[in-house]
Amino acid sequence: MLKTERYIDNFLNNQLPQLRIAVVGDVMVDRYVYGKVERISPEAPVPINKVDRMTSVLGGAANVAANLAHLDCNVYLAGLIGDDANGGLLKSLLAEGGIDSSGLITRDDHATTTKMRILGARQQMARLDFEEITSFTEQERAELQGWLDDRIAAGLDGLVLSDYNKGVLTDEVAKMLISGANKAKIPVLVDPKGSDWTKYSGADFVTPNMKELSQCIGYDVPNDTEAVVEAAHKVLGRYNFGNLMITRSEMGITLVSKDGKVWNNPATSQEVFDVSGAGDTVAAAFIAAVGGKLSIRTALNIANAAAGIVVAKVGTYPVHRRELSELWSHRQQYIHREPYRSLTIQDMAVRVRMWQDKGETVVFTNGVFDILHRGHVLYLQQAATLGQHLIVGLNSDASCRRLKGETRPLNRQEDRALLLSALACVDDVVVFDEDTPKELLSVLRPDILVKGGDYKLEDIVGREYADRTEVIRFEDGYSTTGLIEKIGDLVKKGKL
Secondary structure, eight states, X not given: OOHHHHHHHHIIIIIGGGOEEEEEEOEEEEEEEEEEEEEEOSSSSSEEEEEEEEEEEEXXXXXXXXHHHHTTOEEEEEEEEESXXXXXXXXXXXXXXXXXXXXXXXXXXXXXXXXEEEEETTEEEEEEEEOOOOOOOHHHHHHHHHHHHHHHHHOOSEEEEEOOSSSSSOHHHHHHHHHHHHHTTOOEEEEOOSSOOGGGTTXXXXXXXXXXXXXXXXXXXXXXXXXXXXXXXXXXXXXXXXXXXXXXXXXOEEEEETTSOEEEEOOOOOOOSOOTTHHHHHHHHHHHHHHTTOOHHHHHHHHHHHHHHHTTSSSSOXXXXXXXXXXXXXXXXXXXXXXXXXXXXXXXXXXXXXXXXXXXXXXXXXXXXXXOOHHHHHHHHHHHTTXXXXXXXXXXXXXXXXXXXXXXXXXXXXXHHHHHHTSTTOOEEEEEOSSSSHHHHXXXXXXXXXXXXXXXXXXXXXXXXXXXXXXXXXXXXXXXXXXXXXXHHHHHTTOO
16 A cells, blocks of 8 residues: 555544544524425415425534534534524534534524525525624633633644634634634634635635635636636735635636645536535545645545535535545545556547537647656646646657667656656646657647747647647756766766
8 A cells, every 4th residue: 555545544544533623603504495396386476395394404614513523523613603593403413413512602682694495306496594794792702712722722633714704703803713823833724705815814724716716806717727826826925825725616626825836636527416515525624634734635635525525415415534435445446456557549539528528628748758857747737727637648668769769768658657647737648659749639639738848839749739839948957868867977976
């Protein structure tokens, strides 16, 4: 078993039940009315929903807590509720879920936020909202501060601020919570609302969806990787966040860090019934993985897998640790069933057409990639940001010998293809035998052709088969030839 696999197995099977995560924000109850629609009302032109059953589940910040609890984490929830029937219902749901609700502040004559969704034949027909938007009093803020101090003293692995713009996470409260976590070196994840995110300053991860990103940046951001990354860089230049993690519905998740790193994690192929609460699921799974000291890339994979499970369900649905474990086990069985094989040109062409028919942008680049190094990886990561899918055309061993000489390649085409396919930014690898990829491009016809180096556009072979051609400069100081020469020099000096 590979080292990364051992980490994930240990995380899912052993670490999750040990993690301690605090959630603060706008808690609410989600109520669902299920029925059948068979006729139109004689009183007005509206459908009559014959009710079969009603259910109630935790919503808002409480749904983030529920997701963490179903992952078997130890969860501590804080927020504001009313001394009403829905407040009592929320407390009973928290108790059933094993969630510590000692941070909830109950106020007399306050309406507990409740959303009632009316569904007929599994489709949402209407939503009724019961809410009262108000912020904490000075005394209530002091109670919240004391609660967080106690939680930090007892030990915390992560803090989530779940903002639904219902009044709990005011500027003062958000800054107080983030500052306390920062001092204790506890990772903070924020699900933001509104157009001004100043109050979240100091957060490690801020997780908007596309609508929220557009509201913050001040214009409609298209759900295109290049546009999303550009908008993310602008936001990170404006605010003091460690990372911006954008949930992009069917396009998956894109994370951009303050230091410029970009991770794209495409959505799993999945039939979608309901996206209610999917953002809460991503937040919960991601902060758990980060709290478990997993890498950002691995945390993204886990969060994306959890989102893939929840969107296949109807209504707000917390993902169970068992489901993630089963999904991971199935994935590992699939990975180890047989060695990786690059796609044939014909199979790759079918896949390209499928992606393009869905309106997704396909990026193509090519090369030998004999000894994979930092320069290659940075180049491929940049290329991947231009679209939703990156295909690498790989020179075969015979092609490489003709181009580089009889001593090359040092690594066989099967090994080079395997290494490239393991990169998160690469979707697929296809091997070609010709000296140039012109014939391959004539079959694949990608949306964007990318070349690295100092090419002039008119000199790039096969560019007539792509809608657009881009040139990305290689990072100085990194080359396969340079590595080979360095190794040869060390051998001559007797140091190897």
